[in-house]
Amino acid sequence: MNTLAAWLIAAQFARRRTTSLLSLLAIALGVALGYAIHLINDTALADFRQAMRSVQGEPDAIVAPRDTTGSVGLALVEELTRDPAVLVVAPVIEVRVRVDQHALPVRLIGLDVFSAPAVMPALLPEGREAQASRAILDGGVYASPALLAKLALAPGDHLSLWRGNSRWPAVLAGQLPGSRPGDLLLVADIAWVQAHFGPPAGVGEARIRLAPGVDATRWRQALAERLPSDLLIRSDDDDSARVSNLSRAYRVNLNVLALVALLTGAFLVFANQLTAVAQRASQFALLGVLGLSPRRLMLQILGEALAIGLPGALLGLALGHALATAFTQTLGGDLGGGYFSGSAPTIIARPLPALGFLALGCAASLAGAAYPAWLNRQQDLAQALKSGFAEETASSSARHLWLPTVLGVLAYGLAQLPPVGDLPLAGYASIALLLVMGITAAPWLTQRVFAAGAELPLAAHQRIALQNVAQAPLLAQVAASGLIVSFALTISMVTMVSSFRLAVDRWLDEVLPAPLYLRGKATPLPDELLAALRQPDSPFARFEQTMHAALALDVQRPNVALIVREIDRDQPEARLPFTGAVSQPPPTQPVVWISEATQELYRLHSGQRVRLPLLGREIEVFIGGVWRDYVRQFGAIVISRSDYERLGGRFAASDLALWPQAGHSATAAAWLAPLAARFGCEVADAGEIRQLSLSIFDQSFAVTHALEAAAMLIGLFGLAVTLAANVWLRARELATLGALGFDRHMLSQAVILEGVLIALVGLLIGLACGIAIGAVLTYVINPQAFHWRMTLSVPWPSALAGAALTLAAATVASRYAARQATRLPLAQILADAQ
Amino acid sequence: MLSVADLAKRHSGAARPVFSSLSFAVAAGEIVALVGESGIGKSTLLNCIAGLDTPETGAIRIGRAQTDIVRLDPAGRAALRARQIGFVFQAFHILPTLSVEQNIAVPLLLGGVAANERAQRIEALLARVGLSGFALRRPATLSGGELQRVAIARALVHKPGLILADEPTGNLDPRTAGEILSLLLAQVRAEQAAALIVTHSQPLAMRCDRILTLTAEGLR
Structure with missing residues (x-):
């Protein structure tokens, strides 16, 4: 039987070489795209998690402020240190700084040299422990090899680190041998960073390693209950979920596109097998007359499809691996989605997903052949032997409209369901x-x-x-x-x-x-630049400042952008593209305007009063309206500078919108360019x-x-x-x-x-x-x-x-x-x- | 070898039956011609005997075990055909994508015959039907007479007890038809199989052991 099946399959391939090959290639393409996207995402996510762990270590818990401009109070750090369940608390401050005249913003991580080794070994400086500790305590900074290469620096160099108005000299004491390739990092003593860049009365995060035998989940729950509302506690799993959520929808969308390719492959197999069945109806009937059972006849047609699907899927796996490697080298780990910038990981294939995609390719091929096989089974053997394929056996009910109508109604119903x-x-x-x-x-x-x-x-x-x-x-x-x-x-x-x-x-x-527009690339603009813009000889009539921060409203979701703008709280529609009516806020209450993503992810609406973790406390704000944002898919909240400062916030702009004086449009950009370059900013019209x-x-x-x-x-x-x-x-x-x-x-x-x-x-x-x-x-x-x-x-x-x-x-x-x-x-x- | 008892068949929706109360038998080694007017139901009877059509009533027993093909499910009928029946058709029905020897091998493959024995049987049969040296030829390169020789070889290769032939010389010129008929009868007799041959050809019918005539009133 197997020999006969093999003969028939080989004969079918020989007879329908072009269509079989194209079907095979279409299946290969579908599998290749799906597998490549899976490999890239899987590897990029693993790589990103690895990168995150190399910087923040693998703590059992992290206590952090919900508002990125906030801090964890030193009193709480002290209290955590005294907790018998805690083995070590590693406080960290992280800020973005510029080095010398380089425009590139660099992460400066301030750590405590005594607690860091237990939690973040990858951030330890080179050299003997005592010597390195002394150097770092003396104000030395350590750079990752990637940063040294990027900025052409060498240990012993004198640097100037600056952020906004703060500018401090530092000595490059050495390297960070444990940092990952591509990481652009500076590490310094936490007290040095705090003294120069803040925050004054706290730390950015407290990374905690618990004592052996402590139930981490229970300990985190207990701590969460007594933490002040402006702080959150998160685990390694939360961070992994957050990283995964970053690109999840984009990933699924790409996978659906790959499935479309696979679907077209399945369709080609369908067209190929149906025409093959129709052309060979009398041959199949002959085999049935000679004694091939109906089941084996059906298996023969499915087997022919599998003979296309299996090599197609195998080719797809090889092609997918090659595509994944090529894509990560050219587009990065996020396929240009902008989620994991700079990441170009090495593709590593794992057997289980590969088998899954192999099965998917075969299944698509078999699905394409299922209807032709069924149709062949419905053929009357004697009739098919005499006259070939008979269409009359196809149900005439298929010509009625009830099936498409039912499908249409179902499709409409499904489109109404929530995600x-x-x-x-x-x-x-x-x-x-x-x-x-x-x-x-x-x-x-x-x-x-x-x-x-x-x-x-x-x-x-x-x-x-x-x-x-x-x-x-x-x-x-x-x-x-x-x-x-x-x-x-x-x-x-x-x-x-x-x-x-x-x-x-x-x-x-x-x-x-x-x-x-002028962008400070996530670092505050220095007063010197703002002052120059206000000078009488400035060609600008006016400018509006924007400050960027972020709020953690859900530990498992990416942060929501907090945008503080110079915006008239009574006329926000002049600056924001609202999707509906703007609600008038009560005169004394702070007002925020949320993006559609914030509205949908956190189920908020215009006119609602909500409590937000702002400036180290929970503040009740009024939602004045919902605006459209095609940039930040994880949500954004706009608050006016006046409200923000009234609440006690320190406004430090990083972006500017500029209006040149009448008649100075052409010269304004030229006037601004050298100034922007001096402070490492970008200008674009x-x-x-x-x-x-x-x-x-x-x-x-x-x-x-x-x-x-x-x-x-x-x-x-x-x-x-x-x-x-x-x-x-x-x-x-x-x-x-x-x-x-x-x-x-x-x-x-x-x-x-x-x-x-x-x-x-x-x-x-x-x-x-x-x-x-x-x-x-x-x-x-x-x-x-x-x-x-x-x-x-x-x-x-x-x-x-x-x-x-x-x-x-x-x-x-x-x-x-x-x-x-x-x-x-x-x-x-x-x-x-x- | 073939025993048909009280067989009746009516097409769905038809007022009159195609045939009713048909009973006859064909013994091993006996060759019976089935003749009758066009549309009288000869092919329907043949299809019922082959298990390709289902009669309304009656029994069709095939082989030494006298298995009633009417009572079997489609898979059982296919298995019985594979073991016990050989077919020769008017239109030859040779698979065009397989070689001559592969075509003849199909019943042996369905019966699970080992490769060595398969090769021996095919070689011997090709010699018996006058096609030595044709093993690797493609059907498209053969004449009608040669194709029917391949069909006869395929019908006999698995040593079936019953041969069913539907107008086996209908597509051939008189000289070739005579040669093919001689070959078919000789080979069937050599195998001691029972054969039922549907034909319109009087000379062909005359060369069979017995003639059954199907009429509207039944078999004569």
Whole structure:
């Protein structure tokens, strides 16, 4: 039996070499993309966690302020040190500083040389312990090898470290041999850092190692209950979850794109196997007559699919590994998503996920062959042996509208469901159902279109051809389904991307009101720079300052950005793109305006009063409105500088929006450039920022355009293959028509007309499904995965141009099928049919 | 070897049965011709005997064990066909993608015959049907007569007890038809198998041991 199966599989490959190879490659591509994305993310996450651990060690608990401008009081550190359950407490202060005239911000970590070895061994300086300790206590700083290389520094060099107005000399005492490649770090004594850069009465974090035998979970719970509200306690697991959450939605979205590639592979196997089954119906029937059981016949068809899927998946694994390596070298560990900047980890494959992707590739292939195998099983052996594939066995109920209607209603229902664990799983299921809905609606529409076409004043041979397809639309459905799936996916992506781009374009108009912007790259701007801008000879009429901090509202989620702006609390709509009405705050209460992501992640709403961990205490604030933010998907909160300072906050701007005086637009940038360079700042005009933002946007969607093109090619290929197979299946009918007086030109015309009309059906359904899926992507997937909301905007000119182009390509594909029809040995076919 | 008892068949929705109360037997080594007008139900009867169609009532017992194929499920029928029945068709039905020897090997593979024995049997049969040296040829390179020789070899290679042939010479010219018929009858007799041959050809029927005529009233 196995020998027979092998012979038949080999024969099938030899006969359908091109289609089998393309199916194999499509499966390989799907597996490769999925596996590459998995490998990159898995490795990048592990690498990022490793990097985090190398800096913060592996403490059992970390006590930190919820507001990044806050601190952990020294009294609490003392109290923790005295706790018998605690083995060691390592206080840490971390700030961003600049070194000399270099623009690059560098992490300066202040640590206690006596407690750090137990918690953060990777941050220990080189050299003998006593000597290094003495050097660090004397104000020496240690740099990671990567920083030394980057800034061309060497131990013994004298440095100038500065942050805002603080500028201090330091001596580079040595290296940090335990730091990871690529880490740009400076390490100094915590007291030295505190004295120079603050905070004055506390530390940034307290990293805690518990005594052996202490139940860490219980200890953390007990401490959390008595911690002041402005502090939080988190564990290593919380940090891992936070890192994972950073890129989770982006990762899932990329994986779904990979699944689309796999789906197109499965579709190719489907088209390949269905046409193979239809072409070989009498051969399969013969095997059944000779004694091959129905089950073995079905297994034979599935086995042929597996013979495509297994090598395809194996090739996909190899290709995926190569792609992952290439991508991490060129785009970094986050594939350009911006989540783990600078990370270019080494790809390490693990057997279990590899087996999973291998199984996925095989499953896609088997899924593609399942329906053809089932259809073959329904064939009557004696009938199939005599006349080949008989479509009549396909259920006529498939031509009714009830199935697509039910699927459409289900898809709509799923699109209304909330996310599961912050992921739009129901939305993805809704998209899958919409695709199936389109395919199941094809026979009904095919019947209508072809029946209506047959009523047109056409030549007799064309009318007969149309009537035939109207009566037996199964293969037309198969031919159209490739176009339905590929065109729907293309239209949906084009619609979503177009809607998104239009929304981002309009949003940039609102968030970039000033002609010029200056960024301090996460370090406060020095007073000297601000004073220069206020000088009478400054070409600027005015400028608005912004300060950036962050709040930890949930230990397992990335921090929410806190943006302190010079903004009129009574007229915030002049600066923020609100999504709805702005609520007037009570005169005495601080007001904040939250982004859509904050609203959705933390279930807040406009007009609500909430308590936020601000400036070392919990403060009740009024939510004045919800604004649109396409940058910070984990949330942002804006507060006015006046409210912030009234609450006791120390405003230290890091960004500026600048308005040049009338007539000085051209000279203002030139005047500002050297000043900005002196303080390591970046300057860009609104046009440059807009162009850069849109070009980043376009780059991030470039991969989807490549997939769209691949999907369309596969759809057209499926159409060509199925139409050609259709010619073979209808060979007797065509031969009979030939005997009745149809010449080859007439046969060719009839086949082309059928092909074009089938493509038209596919494009019509694909367009409708594509817009529906585009709506799901725009209104469900984007808001639920990334908290980006926008209005649907169908790019009709592009969509119609795409449809026209596809129809032209479909005509070419139909010509290929028509050529097959004209090459049929009509006399031989008629003779065989006797 | 073949025993048909009280067989009746009616197509779904049809007012009249195709046939009813058919009973006959074919002994081992006996060759029976089944003749009748077109559309009278000869092929339907053959399909019922092969387990490809299901009769309304009656029994069809095949082989020394007299297994009733009507009572078997599709897998059981397939297994019985693989062991006990050889087929020869009017349209040859040779798998075009397999070589001559691979085509003949199909029943042996279904029966799980070992590779050595398979090769010996195929070689011997190819010689008996006059196709020595054709083992590796592709069906597309063979004439109609040669294709039917391959079909006869395939029908006999697993030593079935029953040969079912449906118009085995219908697609051949008179000279080739005569040669093929001689070959088929000789080989069937050599194997001591029972054979039921559906035909419209009077000369063919005359060369069989017995003729059954299917009419609207039943078998004569």
